[in-house]
Amino acid sequence: MTKTSFSIGGVQFPNRVLVASGTFGYGDECSSLVDVNKLGAIITKSLSMNPREGNPPTRIVETPSGMLNSIGLANIGVERFITEKLPFLETIQCPVIVNIAASTVDEYCAVLDVLEEHSRFDGYEINVSCPNVKEGGLSFGTDRVMTAEITRRLRPRTKRPLIMKLTPNVAFISEFARAVEAEGADAISAVNTLIGMAVDVQKRKPVLSTVTGGLSGPAIKPVALAKVYEASRAVKIPVIGIGGIRTATDAIEFLMVGATAVQVGTMNFVDPSAGVTIAEGIQAFCEEHGIPDTGDLVGSLDARVDSSVLTSWL
């Protein structure tokens, strides 16, 4: 039997396939379609202090092998999450990581403080791809100093794993990875969506109400792999690979380039049991190749040229 479990910051996960924030609701919605206890963990939709209504329509559009979204972090807010969703989460065994989004550093702290009062949660993933209202709406996540600052402020408030979720919309993700590692983050999730756009030529209008949105799905996998490769080589803490994972083979690619675990996002919309199928597929691959531990795949890439991601193809 292949060993599938692993741990981050002292928390044990039954396998290396987690479901990504914003693509699995708060966990309860999919429970009639998939045995959530077979997932490595559920990462909940980003929560802010107060409920957020989200952006006006149109919020989503399909693109070749992917989709663009501008949901606008629509969520029920941390208080309703505790009263409405915690009771279900208490009934399941799989780890639950709560994702937090905020428009100020203080708000990140406040949401985490509320969650700290409940023992059910196994860790936090911090979505820094949010507009920073104090800086005129510029994303925290593209500002290395702010990303580090959020980590520094949150770190002393919890002993639970603190996972910083990085955006790919920066030149060098390795710099951001190093910055959050230095501030005590337990792990990094990479990547969030890529900035993208679609145009309706009949109307001469952008399809999304916000003009640009976040690209996800199989279309982004090559970009995500390169970012995960770059980040995981820059830090010692685990990197959780995300972006376009559809099959077990996709997930194994991420493990090989250096991801300790992976998250499945957009594919949950197509098949809510994709995460479980992929976890089983990784295990089958290991058994087939006589690999005793799925962890043996991590960073096992045989890259003959040890070149920098930034120059190797120039």
Added chain:
Amino acid sequence: MVQEQSQVISVSEVARNTYVLRFHSPRIARSVLAGQFVNIAVADDCDPLLRRPFSIYRAHGDTCEIIFNVVGKGTLALQKKSSRDVVNVLGPLGTPYSLESEGFMTAVLVGGGLGVAPLPLSTLILRNKGKELVTILGARSSEYLVEQHLENVHVSTDDGTKGMKGTAVDLLASLLPTQRWKSPKIFACGPTGMLRALGKFAVDRNIPCEVSLEGPMACGFGICQGCPVELVDGRSRYALMCKDGPVFDIRRISL
């Protein structure tokens, strides 16, 4: 809500560019309510990636039917299915028409174009409840009309090739003064423009009206937050088309 690997039984052309796909799906067939929909994975690879939503047209025994126009990649893939194929179907999804309510005696079913899709299932339920039934259809021209499995049908076409020349809403407006409908309620489905006109018509005359909307969806069951519908004065600004809808009371929403 279930996810079923459904054997395709047949795909048949019932009007111009209009196809009925019949598939074996016992759990969905037995539980679906009129106005609900299914989300169908049309391809095994990621082309197209997302599922495609379709109203349930008819359900009997272990089989379900959807009716669709070929408008793009997904519907083209469905049109090419045959009894050798299996499709993955998620459903039944969404909030149905409130056909069970006691608040009306005559159901006025209005379908614009393929908005006819949820009407046969509605007809079946209303007939069993002993309600009066009137059906008003609008189509571009006679060759696009689908009149089967309905009752007391009145038609309009944009080009006048069958029935009244004009829209379904024009037809409804011309019928209303001449008919003695006892406490009517409208149940409609069609393009947004038509529903907007119909909504105004109904609200002005104080006729209750439920409409079934369509628009882009990813998941179809409430997890992506991708399908907001603007509410007029609810406690929240948006409802989700896939979960709170696709059927809404016209007075609740802003189209």
